Amino acid sequence: MAEAAVDRGAQTATAPTKRPTTDRAKAERRLAYWLCAPAVLVMVAVTGYPIVYAVVLSLQRYDLRFPASRGWVGLDNYIQVLTASTWWKDVLSTVIITLCSVGIELVIGTLLALVMHRAIFGRGMVRAAILIPYGIVTVVAAFTFLYAFQLNTGFVADLLGYKSDPLTNTTGSYAVIIITEVWKTTPFMALLILGGLVLVPDELHEAAKIDGASAVQRFFRITLPLIRPAILVALLFRTLDAFRIFDTPFIQTRGANGTETVSILGYNTLINRVNLGLGSAISVLIFIAVILIAVLFIKGLGTSTAQQRGEV
Amino acid sequence: MPRSAREKTMWSIAIGVVLLYAVIPIIWIISLSLKKPGDIADRKFLPTGGISFDNYTSIFDTSEFTHALINSFGIAAISTLISILLASMAAYAVARLKFAGKALILSGALAIAMFPPISIVGSLFAAWRSIGLFDTWPGLIIPYMTFTLPLGIYTLSAFFREIPWELEQAAQVDGATPWQAFTRVILPLATPGIFTAAVLVFIFAWNDFLFATVLTSTDASRTVPATLAFFTGGSQFADPTGQVSAAAVVVTIPIIILVLIFQRRIVAGLTAGAVKG
Numbered sequence: 313m314a315e316a317a318v319d320r321g322a323q324t325a326t327a328p329t330k331r332p333t334t335d336r337a338k339a340e341r342r343l344a345y346w347l348c349a350p351a352v353l354v355m356v357a358v359t360g361y362p363i364v365y366a367v368v369l370s371l372q373r374y375d376l377r378f379p380a381s382r383g384w385v386g387l388d389n390y391i392q393v394l395t396a397s398t399w400w401k402d403v404l405s406t407v408i409i410t411l412c413s414v415g416i417e418l419v420i421g422t423l424l425a426l427v428m429h430r431a432i433f434g435r436g437m438v439r440a441a442i443l444i445p446y447g448i449v450t451v452v453a454a455f456t457f458l459y460a461f462q463l464n465t466g467f468v469a470d471l472l473g474y475k476s477d478p479l480t481n482t483t484g485s486y487a488v489i490i491i492t493e494v495w496k497t498t499p500f501m502a503l504l505i506l507g508g509l510v511l512v513p514d515e516l517h518e519a520a521k522i523d524g525a526s527a528v529q530r531f532f533r534i535t536l537p538l539i540r541p542a543i544l545v546a547l548l549f550r551t552l553d554a555f556r557i558f559d560t561p562f563i564q565t566r567g568a569n570g571t572e573t574v575s576i577l578g579y580n581t582l583i584n585r586v587n588l589g590l591g592s593a594i595s596v597l598i599f600i601a602v603i604l605i606a607v608l609f610i611k612g613l614g615t616s617t618a619q620q621r622g623e624v
Numbered sequence: 625m626p627r628s629a630r631e632k633t634m635w636s637i638a639i640g641v642v643l644l645y646a647v648i649p650i651i652w653i654i655s656l657s658l659k660k661p662g663d664i665a666d667r668k669f670l671p672t673g674g675i676s677f678d679n680y681t682s683i684f685d686t687s688e689f690t691h692a693l694i695n696s697f698g699i700a701a702i703s704t705l706i707s708i709l710l711a712s713m714a715a716y717a718v719a720r721l722k723f724a725g726k727a728l729i730l731s732g733a734l735a736i737a738m739f740p741p742i743s744i745v746g747s748l749f750a751a752w753r754s755i756g757l758f759d760t761w762p763g764l765i766i767p768y769m770t771f772t773l774p775l776g777i778y779t780l781s782a783f784f785r786e787i788p789w790e791l792e793q794a795a796q797v798d799g800a801t802p803w804q805a806f807t808r809v810i811l812p813l814a815t816p817g818i819f820t821a822a823v824l825v826f827i828f829a830w831n832d833f834l835f836a837t838v839l840t841s842t843d844a845s846r847t848v849p850a851t852l853a854f855f856t857g858g859s860q861f862a863d864p865t866g867q868v869s870a871a872a873v874v875v876t877i878p879i880i881i882l883v884l885i886f887q888r889r890i891v892a893g894l895t896a897g898a899v900k901g
Contacts, residue, residue, distance in 0.1 A: 344723035351714035362744035441646040447883040451849040452872040467669040556740035582746040599743040
């Protein structure tokens with residue numbers, strides 16, 4: 313990756329409009345590379361090396377309980393994962409959690425952003441308050457909601473009047489996991505959308521107001537189209553983040569009641585079954601899935617983010 | 625009702641709802657941690673049966689929790705220090721200097737920030753066990769670079785872009801080299817932004833659970849989130865709910881204080897400099 317950066321640098325260096333052949337420009341470029349090199353090298357090393365090693369491990373039969381039978385097996389681990397129903401069930405539960413939580417977050421996040429942007433007083437207070445869920449350790453949030461909803465400790469049961477523990481059935485478990493995720497990460501969504509809202513010129517709203525547009529019309533006709541890029545970026549971040557969800561379901565259900573996510577499957581295979589070969593195949597598959605999601609998003613949204621960048 | 629008064633009530637309600645949204649879970653976990661052991665299962669929102677600090681005294685009596693707290697602080701602080709140092713250099717270059725490959729660095733950092741940790745914990749587990757980094761501080765600090773560095777580069781480039789260009793140029797006109805312009809002019813101006821980025825990075829490192837669970841096994845390096853997940857309490861017979869709640873409150877309070885102190889700048893950092901403080 314570092315090499316690629318240098319290569320590109322060499323190619324484009326000859327092209328720019330005002331040939332940067334002066335000593336100062338050269339010194340500047342050299343300084344830039346020196347300043348970036350440590351961070352780039354560390355990033356490449358800490359992610360590149362383990363992912364390559366994961367690919368290597370995924371091509372081996374490597375079970376720590378039977379170290380003697382270690383050997384190359386080609387794509388066998390991948391075939392074993394992809395032909396087992398567990399993987400696909402876990403993909404489905406991960407997708408359910410991702411779609412539900414990101415969808416709800418988008419709606420609540422937009423509302424929160426509007427409150428922060430338009431409130432005639434108390435903006436600072438609201439901003440400070442919503443940063444609290446954002447700053448809280450995910451494991452702590454997971455325990456907080458677990459204790460609130462489970463039957464023997466929680467106050468929610470009497471409030472909503474349910475008699476059986478939600479964490480013993482599928483719907484209840486999904487609901488608690490999704491509620492926890494939404495509470496914890498909506499602020500992030502809201503702040504990104506707020507970042508888009510502050511770029512919407514006030515004059516547009518004033519003009520539309522004079523023309524008699526209602527607040528709702530103004531939101532859907534003016535605000536929403538203009539904050540589309542910010543929303544799409546927020547969705548991209550959150551979708552990728554939600555797809556690798558691990559902490560909340562691990563604490564709340566350990567993957568029981570059909571809430572096992574792909575990350576939990578990877579963890580169980582790698583750490584509980586100490587099957588490094590099979591577990592690494594799952595790890596690599598999750599990595600590929602995340603890349604696919606990112607590519608799909610970026611392809612779909614490339615134009616609007618480019619537009620936004622052009623505007624800023 | 626005059627329009628402004630109605631609007632005021634409307635906003636008061638909206639703000640009230642947001643505040644409740646944010647603080648109810650916090651009040652709940654604090655309340656649970658203060659309940660007497662016999663009241664843990666009373667299913668009341670507030671500790672109406674009386675307040676007790678037993679849960680707090682008992683977690684601080686166990687080395688399991690105190691060690692975890694030290695590990696969490698130390699590992700998060702060192703990760704923050706290293707990544708902010710490296711990220712500041714890179715972010716300065718990205719924000720201020722002309723060079724090819726700038727976009728590549730930013731998009732590369734972004735791509736790495738999106739990296740699923742589960743994809744590398746297995747191979748790190750295998751590698752760390754064979755080279756002796758398993759269950760050590762560096763064994764966690766190194767993988768933390770996968771998310772602390774990109775986050776640092778991103779927020780810092782946003783902050784650095786806000787610093788007025790003219791000052792740097794003025795310094796260079798006065799004969800300063802780019803390096804001098806960096807250390808004498810930009811660095812002092814950048815300090816508040818660097819501090820905020822450090823807070824953000826610290827929160828992320830403090831929050832990690834997956835790496836800490838997989839790559840540690842004892843209180844030599846196990847951090848609080850991982851300890852909490854496997855916390856059994858002082859005795860096997862005691863229900864750990866109260867103690868887990870107390871520990872949860874202990875790790876939450878410092879973060880809330882940090883967030884409240886730096887809230888304005890954190891918002892600016894997260895929205896990539898779009899909000900003018």
